[in-house]
Amino acid sequence: MEVPSQPRVLINDIQTDVCIVGGGYTGLWTAINLKQQQPDLDVVVIDKGLCGSGASGRNGGCMLTWSTKYLSMKKLYGEEEAVRLVKASEQAIYEIDAFCKEYRIDAQLRLHGTLYTATNYAQRGTMEPILNALDRHEINSWQQWQKKQVRQGAGSELHQEGFYSPAAASVQPAMLVRGLKSVAEKLGVKVYENTPMEDINTDIPITITTPQAEIFAGKVVLALNAWMVEKFPEFKRSVVLVSSDMAITEPIPDKLEPMGLKDGKTVVDSRIFVHYYRTTPDGRLMLGKGGNHFAYANRIGETFDQPSRYQSLLRYSFNRFFPELQDQKFATTWTGASDRSVTGLPFFGSLKHSNNIFYGLGYSGNGVGQTWIGGKILSSLVLAQDNEWSRCGLVSGPKGYFPPEPFRWTGAMMVRNAIRRKEAAEDAGEKPTWFDKQLAKFANAAGKADKA
Numbered sequence: 117m118e119v120p121s122q123p124r125v126l127i128n129d130i131q132t133d134v135c136i137v138g139g140g141y142t143g144l145w146t147a148i149n150l151k152q153q154q155p156d157l158d159v160v161v162i163d164k165g166l167c168g169s170g171a172s173g174r175n176g177g178c179m180l181t182w183s184t185k186y187l188s189m190k191k192l193y194g195e196e197e198a199v200r201l202v203k204a205s206e207q208a209i210y211e212i213d214a215f216c217k218e219y220r221i222d223a224q225l226r227l228h229g230t231l232y233t234a235t236n237y238a239q240r241g242t243m244e245p246i247l248n249a250l251d252r253h254e255i256n257s258w259q260q261w262q263k264k265q266v267r268q269g270a271g272s273e274l275h276q277e278g279f280y281s282p283a284a285a286s287v288q289p290a291m292l293v294r295g296l297k298s299v300a301e302k303l304g305v306k307v308y309e310n311t312p313m314e315d316i317n318t319d320i321p322i323t324i325t326t327p328q329a330e331i332f333a334g335k336v337v338l339a340l341n342a343w344m345v346e347k348f349p350e351f352k353r354s355v356v357l358v359s360s361d362m363a364i365t366e367p368i369p370d371k372l373e374p375m376g377l378k379d380g381k382t383v384v385d386s387r388i389f390v391h392y393y394r395t396t397p398d399g400r401l402m403l404g405k406g407g408n409h410f411a412y413a414n415r416i417g418e419t420f421d422q423p424s425r426y427q428s429l430l431r432y433s434f435n436r437f438f439p440e441l442q443d444q445k446f447a448t449t450w451t452g453a454s455d456r457s458v459t460g461l462p463f464f465g466s467l468k469h470s471n472n473i474f475y476g477l478g479y480s481g482n483g484v485g486q487t488w489i490g491g492k493i494l495s496s497l498v499l500a501q502d503n504e505w506s507r508c509g510l511v512s513g514p515k516g517y518f519p520p521e522p523f524r525w526t527g528a529m530m531v532r533n534a535i536r537r538k539e540a541a542e543d544a545g546e547k548p549t550w551f552d553k554q555l556a557k558f559a560n561a562a563g564k565a566d567k568a
């Protein structure tokens with residue numbers, strides 16, 4: 117990530133119409149939307165570190181849609197809204213691409229689609245009910261590829277089945293978030309970095325205390341993602357903080373090209389905690405896996421901000437996908453926290469005791485494209501607009517709660533370990549135990565393709 121020599125820190129008290137706390141994709145898309153609609157509105161963004169130092173600057177850059185979650189969304193929000201959200205999430209991919217072109221953000225965005233695959237016999241056929249439903253509404257962007265084509269397109273013989281959708285992209289995540297920051301500033305948003313919100317007084321004007329100064333705001337947007345829980349106990353049980361772990365090679369284009377890995381297509385398998393991988397324009401190969409470390413009591417400590425503790429797991433997966441690269445060292449590994457909600461979908465709303473403080477979180481490992489929708493929703497709420505975004509099914513607060521500690525963490529470990537045993541058995545062509553299959557259902561309830 118490009119690091120500015122002099123991040124602007126807030127040192128004097130200020131007044132503003134809207135203060136956005138958190139300078140990741142959610143906060144910055146919201147700021148940009150607000151300014152585009154009302155250029156005179158005074159908008160401030162603060163971040164405790166640099167914009168992008170959270171998930172937005174360190175994710176896998178797989179820009180995917182909600183089409184694989186259609187059935188869950190239908191159950192939660194009804195058919196019409198689910199169809200609308202699938203379409204909106206596909207539109208988001210093309211809109212982000214157009215936005216980057218219009219504002220000359222070089223985020224290495226490559227609109228090369230995604231392959232959703234099965235890597236063992238048990239994973240086969242899981243897309244069928246979803247695709248049938250998408251077909252019925254004529255919103256099915258997926259097409260099945262022949263096994264040979266899947267293996268060629270995904271650069272690995274491990275794949276048994278695959279579906280391709282062009283409505284997906286890959287992106288350099290930090291370059292995107294820093295680009296959004298620059299655009300926001302050009303539109304007149306004041307961005308203060310290294311300026312953590314230490315406290316918030318919800319009386320009007322809302323007062324946000326930072327180490328050196330106070331901000332008096334008419335409205336506030338909390339775009340804190342995993343940090344929401346530490347500041348606002350009302351969200352303590354609405355998300356689980358879970359790691360996604362990533363590894364990347366040095367540039368090896370001469371090795372990747374003969375394997376068929378030569379574009380920006382993303383590849384995602386059908387596990388509950390999926391593997392996902394892609395190449396970079398300079399010919400690196402990056403692989404990630406969600407669902408490894410679960411934070412006890414949702415404490416977001418250093419564990420989420422260091423090289424991955426799961427390097428041997430990443431190595432094992434990498435070697436299974438790409439045995440010809442087993443001697444290829446990783447250039448680096450890293451990790452980060454995802455905010456997994458009960459439904460696997462984000463939720464938006466206003467704080468219980470303040471109609472002027474809005475929030476959005478719970479992307480559950482699928483936020484690179486979806487935060488564009490988050491920005492539409494939050495800006496509509498701030499501007500008190502009555503539109504498809506403010507009335508959206510996702511504006512319903514948390515749709516469920518996890519059990520309190522210590523039950524949540526203990527339960528999460530039991531489910532995670534059962535999933536590991538079940539998937540290891542399936543990889544070996546064996547039958548998982550009944551017990552492991554039942555436990556795994558707890559994680560699977562939310563739908564497909566969560567990277568957390």
Ligand SMILES: Cc1cc2nc3c(=O)[nH]c(=O)nc-3n(C[C@H](O)[C@H](O)[C@H](O)COP(=O)(O)OP(=O)(O)OC[C@H]3O[C@@H](n4cnc5c(N)ncnc54)[C@H](O)[C@@H]3O)c2cc1C
Nearest residue numbers: 138140141142164170171172175176178313341452483484
């Ligand atoms: C390792 C990893 C891989 C992932 N891979 C993918 C992927 O390939 N595809 C995909 O779609 N999604 C992926 N995700 C999820 C995606 O990155 C997130 O859903 C998305 O970035 C969320 O954006 P956000 O702005 O809501 O949160 P964030 O980017 O986390 O922003 C929150 C911001 O709040 C700031 N903050 C926290 N506390 C305070 C405070 N007290 N005061 C001020 N500021 C504060 C933080 O510094 C941070 O910048 C991944 C996530 C991780 C962690």
